[in-house]
Amino acid sequence: MDMNEIKEIFFQECEEQLAELETGLLAMNDGDCDPETVNAVFRAVHSIKGGAGAFALDELVAFAHVFETTLDCMRSNTLEPTPDVMKVMLRAADVLADLTIVSREGGSIDPSRCESLASELEALAKGEAEEKDAQCRSQIESSPSPETPDPAPAETMPDLAVTAVNAEETGFAPVPFSFDDFEDDAGAQTQTETANTVFRLVFRPHADLYTKGNEATLLLRDLVKHGETKIACDLSEVPLLDDLDPEGAYLSWTVLLTTAKSEDDIRAVFEFAEWDCDLTVGLDSEADPDSQADDDVGMQPVPFDLSVLDEVDDPSAEGGIVPEGGFEGPDDPLAAEAGQDGVNATAPEPANDIGTDARTAAIAAEVMKRNAGTDEAGTRDERTARSGGAAQTPVSQTIRVDLDRVDRLINLVGELVINQAMLSQTVVETDDGNAGSTIHLGLDELQQLTREIQDSVMAIRAQPVKPIFQRMSRTVREIADLTDKSVRLVTEGENTEVDKTVIDKLAEPLTHMIRNAVDHGLESPQERIAAGKNAEGVVRLAAKHRSGRIVIEIADDGAGIDRERVMQKAINQELISPDSNLSDEEIDNLIFHPGFSTAEKLSDISGRGVGMDVVKRSIQALGGRVSIHSQPGKGSTFTMSLPLTLAVLDGMVVSVANQTLVVPLTAIVETLQPEASHVHPFGSSQRLISIRNTFCPLIDVGQVLNFRSAETDPVESVALLVESEGGGQRALLVDGIQGQRQVVIKSLEANYMNVPGIAAATILGDGRVALILDVDAVVAASRDKPPRNDVPLAAAE
Amino acid sequence: MTDEATPKSHNEHELIAFRIGEQEFCVNIMSVREIRGWTPATGIPHAPYFVLGVINLRGVVLPIIDLSARLGMRPVKPTDRHVIIVSQVATRSMGLLVDGVSDILTVSDTDIQTTQGMSREFDRSFTRGILAVEGRMICFIDLDALFSGSESEAA
Numbered sequence: 039m040d041m042n043e044i045k046e047i048f049f050q051e052c053e054e055q056l057a058e059l060e061t062g063l064l065a066m067n068d069g070d071c072d073p074e075t076v077n078a079v080f081r082a083v084h085s086i087k088g089g090a091g092a093f094a095l096d097e098l099v100a101f102a103h104v105f106e107t108t109l110d111c112m113r114s115n116t117l118e119p120t121p122d123v124m125k126v127m128l129r130a131a132d133v134l135a136d137l138t139i140v141s142r143e144g145g146s147i148d149p150s151r152c153e154s155l156a157s158e159l160e161a162l163a164k165g166e167a168e169e170k171d172a173q174c175r176s177q178i179e180s181s182p183s184p185e186t187p188d189p190a191p192a193e194t195m196p197d198l199a200v201t202a203v204n205a206e207e208t209g210f211a212p213v214p215f216s217f218d219d220f221e222d223d224a225g226a227q228t229q230t231e232t233a234n235t236v237f238r239l240v241f242r243p244h245a246d247l248y249t250k251g252n253e254a255t256l257l258l259r260d261l262v263k264h265g266e267t268k269i270a271c272d273l274s275e276v277p278l279l280d281d282l283d284p285e286g287a288y289l290s291w292t293v294l295l296t297t298a299k300s301e302d303d304i305r306a307v308f309e310f311a312e313w314d315c316d317l318t319v320g321l322d323s324e325a326d327p328d329s330q331a332d333d334d335v336g337m338q339p340v341p342f343d344l345s346v347l348d349e350v351d352d353p354s355a356e357g358g359i360v361p362e363g364g365f366e367g368p369d370d371p372l373a374a375e376a377g378q379d380g381v382n383a384t385a386p387e388p389a390n391d392i393g394t395d396a397r398t399a400a401i402a403a404e405v406m407k408r409n410a411g412t413d414e415a416g417t418r419d420e421r422t423a424r425s426g427g428a429a430q431t432p433v434s435q436t437i438r439v440d441l442d443r444v445d446r447l448i449n450l451v452g453e454l455v456i457n458q459a460m461l462s463q464t465v466v467e468t469d470d471g472n473a474g475s476t477i478h479l480g481l482d483e484l485q486q487l488t489r490e491i492q493d494s495v496m497a498i499r500a501q502p503v504k505p506i507f508q509r510m511s512r513t514v515r516e517i518a519d520l521t522d523k524s525v526r527l528v529t530e531g532e533n534t535e536v537d538k539t540v541i542d543k544l545a546e547p548l549t550h551m552i553r554n555a556v557d558h559g560l561e562s563p564q565e566r567i568a569a570g571k572n573a574e575g576v577v578r579l580a581a582k583h584r585s586g587r588i589v590i591e592i593a594d595d596g597a598g599i600d601r602e603r604v605m606q607k608a609i610n611q612e613l614i615s616p617d618s619n620l621s622d623e624e625i626d627n628l629i630f631h632p633g634f635s636t637a638e639k640l641s642d643i644s645g646r647g648v649g650m651d652v653v654k655r656s657i658q659a660l661g662g663r664v665s666i667h668s669q670p671g672k673g674s675t676f677t678m679s680l681p682l683t684l685a686v687l688d689g690m691v692v693s694v695a696n697q698t699l700v701v702p703l704t705a706i707v708e709t710l711q712p713e714a715s716h717v718h719p720f721g722s723s724q725r726l727i728s729i730r731n732t733f734c735p736l737i738d739v740g741q742v743l744n745f746r747s748a749e750t751d752p753v754e755s756v757a758l759l760v761e762s763e764g765g766g767q768r769a770l771l772v773d774g775i776q777g778q779r780q781v782v783i784k785s786l787e788a789n790y791m792n793v794p795g796i797a798a799a800t801i802l803g804d805g806r807v808a809l810i811l812d813v814d815a816v817v818a819a820s821r822d823k824p825p826r827n828d829v830p831l832a833a834a835e
Numbered sequence: 836m837t838d839e840a841t842p843k844s845h846n847e848h849e850l851i852a853f854r855i856g857e858q859e860f861c862v863n864i865m866s867v868r869e870i871r872g873w874t875p876a877t878g879i880p881h882a883p884y885f886v887l888g889v890i891n892l893r894g895v896v897l898p899i900i901d902l903s904a905r906l907g908m909r910p911v912k913p914t915d916r917h918v919i920i921v922s923q924v925a926t927r928s929m930g931l932l933v934d935g936v937s938d939i940l941t942v943s944d945t946d947i948q949t950t951q952g953m954s955r956e957f958d959r960s961f962t963r964g965i966l967a968v969e970g971r972m973i974c975f976i977d978l979d980a981l982f983s984g985s986e987s988e989a990a
Contacts, residue, residue: 183982213865290945337963451895453893453894456894477971679887697877697878743880743881744881745880746880784894784895784896785896786879786889786896788895788896788927789896789897789898789927789928790879790886790896790898790927792887793878793880793881793882795881796879796880798894799889801891801896802903805886806875806877806890806891807877807889807890807891807896808877809877809880
């Protein structure tokens with residue numbers, strides 16, 4: 039793993055931390071005063087700072103530090119989370135996110151923005167916590183201060199996780215440390231006088247410590263560097279093998295440390311583990327660690343020799359009982375016993391000098407005894423529960439997988455589905471009645487299995503829309519600041535899942551629409567008050583599943599669309615003729631017209647006239663629809679409906695002029711057999727069909743796609759009633775319906791190009807390519823112009 | 836460009852020769868992915884005259900080009916005896932419909948005669964030269980030049 043890979047992992051984790059930070063801050067903003075929330079927020083900033091330090095991202099470290107300092111004031115309850123304070127905090131989180139992006143992708147960020155926020159944060163910390171502030175200042179000014187005592191001597195350990203202390207040894211830039219380090223400056227003087235003190239540490243890691251990639255032995259090793267140590271391991275909590283949770287944490291250590299360093303120095307070793315362990319540090323007057331430990335814990339402690347673990351850590355040395363690198367290894371008794379054997383073999387300082395057998399027996403007895411101690415385990419559970427938070431509760435296991443691999447799997451499964459369909463079809467075609475039911479039974483099972491595999495693979499890509507919704511809250515804040523409006527964003531259904539490809543493409547149109555809602559939708563606070571509304575506007579962002587699609591609504595409680603003004607604008611911009619008579623719905627839809635903008639003055643936010651038509655196009659490109667519903671004085675609601683995935687589609691297979699086409703099932707409202715008496719000519723070339731006494735235009739798909747020039751007889755055809763984007767219905771004429779099936783969407787553009795009226799291609803059961811109809815485009819083409827007069831396509835048979 | 840052919844010594848090209856009607860043509864072997872028999876293609880609406888449609892090549896939607904029509908000759912009525920040369924042109928794959936593949940040639944730069952002054956403008960835009968092989972004349976086609984403009988022509 040080279041440096042860049044590690045760095046990439048750091049940035050991925052940053053993304054998660056930033057998300058957590060924002061979630062936490064928003065919760066606090068809504069009045070959540072749980073100290074654990076504050077802690078989670080603090081932890082997120084702290085982790086970013088720590089990682090950034092290891093990669094010498096100075097800008098990021100400096101800002102994260104100031105941020106962290108202020109959060110620490112909040113953590114210690116010296117700073118109240120008032121709305122004003124939270125506003126600064128949220129903006130600081132935005133800057134931190136920007137800095138992270140800049141560090142990752144290069145580029146620069148306006149330094150004044152950074153500085154002004156930093157000083158705002160400092161002011162907060164200063165105002166509320168005088169003495170803390172003094173510390174912060176001295177730290178910021180003296181950042182990587184040369185006189186900081188080097189806590190780690192030159193001794194190196196090559197295979198290390200990036201913890202702050204180790205970062206110094208591995209040749210990274212020095213890490214500006216938290217206060218603890220700086221207090222050393224003061225403490226350093228006293229140290230010389232106090233000379234060696236003996237500290238007594240009890241270190242009891244939680245399982246989380248290991249889950250987060252920390253390793254107790256590494257921490258203990260760091261400790262060893264601070265002075266002379268005697269370490270005793272407490273095996274008392276280790277249960278019998280049957281009850282042993284391989285990922286649990288059962289060991290604890292008592293350390294007697296004779297050192298010249300201060301207590302803070304020693305605590306600093308555990309800086310990154312501090313939330314995931316119980317740590318007590320106290321002065322110890324008695325110098326005998328063993329007897330002391332005996333008395334206290336009330337059982338036999340096991341002398342613990344780190345040098346043995348060094349050997350075991352070396353994968354070549356031992357038969358791999360301990361996970362190599364000591365990275366993911368929760369301490370299991372096997373490892374402990376391996377350590378024990380090692381002690382007996384090399385035993386440099388066996389404090390309790392017992393023979394091997396006796397020792398093993400003692401451990402066994404201990405283990406037995408512990409087995410009875412379920413109450414002990416109970417308290418531990420309770421502790422875990424108490425420490426609460428997202429990470430602590432039984433975490434569902436996740437792995438990071440390269441998206442390309444998932445995509446390859448999805449493609450392969452797509453092939454499998456096609457192959458399975460081809461196989462079934464071949465069997466049906468060649469069936470002479472003798473094939474028997476077993477083959478069909480087997481095929482049915484195969485079909486079911488492939489379908490299930492496909493669903494599961496698709497589920498891998500499904501992601502909740504939450505991250506994208508969170509980004510929107512930032513957009514809302516920024517626009518609200520720019521427009522001097524007071525806005526609250528309410529989100530619903532953030533856990534609605536949708537395919538990753540859809541999510542990725544959703545960000546841009548969603549940002550546009552949110553900006554629009556705040557900039558154009560909501561009135562200024564004065565106008566709102568005058569209209570008898572709350573000065574604070576509400577933008578509601580909701581996601582839900584509806585009939586196999588995801589529906590996203592963006593609703594504002596603003597003034598609604600000013601239809602007269604929209605009309606006037608459209609006439610001025612010559613989008614419509616002055617005498618046209620439009621329905622409310624048609625007027626509303628004018629805002630999706632390319633080049634339409636009602637903004638009186640062009641602003642940076644929206645109103646460059648590229649807003650809503652771009653939104654509409656990008657949503658259509660996703661196979662989605664967008665509609666608008668507006669009530670004067672009450673606000674507007676934009677509704678987007680999108681497919682859950684871009685990889686498969688349920689379609690109706692139809693034939694048109696000897697060609698096979700697939701029509702997306704979601705577009706079809708109903709199918710019917712037209713009767714001659716229901717078809718009426720309308721104007722020069724159009725025909726209408728009456729369906730239960732409502733008329734709707736007939737569209738001959740074969741003609742629109744130029745498959746044939748002559749009109750078909752509707753009576754000989756099948757009409758598919760489709761809902762087009764405006765909400766109106768159209769009847770598409772096709773020659774016949776072959777069936778209904780799920781098809782895998784294949785790009786036509788990859789090797790060819792975009793074809794008007796065709797959304798994509800797919801491969802049918804017979805192995806041939808079929809084209810997927812773009813219903814909206816066909817409807818639009820039939821409306822905009824008469825069918826093209828190109829030479830009809832030669833039958834390619 | 837097709838220059839990326841692995842030159843055995845310097846300036847050697849390996850080419851695949853094929854027939855269309857009475858004439859022989861060749862393309863750089865490096866741009867050829869595979870050669871397969873004709874399978875019926877699915878027509879595409881509003882397609883240019885030389886696009887016969889698309890076929891399924893192991894899950895990839897592959898457009899089929901009637902090379903004869905593309906070169907300005909008579910459009911071909913495809914039969915089972917016709918052959919599709921699956922080629923890579925820039926980032927796209929496409930299938931070229933030809934009458935049959937005849938030869939694999941190794942030629943050096945000096946064997947390629949220029950068509951300067953003997954061909955009309957249209958032919959010169961896609962020929963890299965002509966070769967004399969055992970008394971036959973083979974026209975060396977530059978696929979990139981032939982299809983770089985096809986997008987705009989087709990639209």
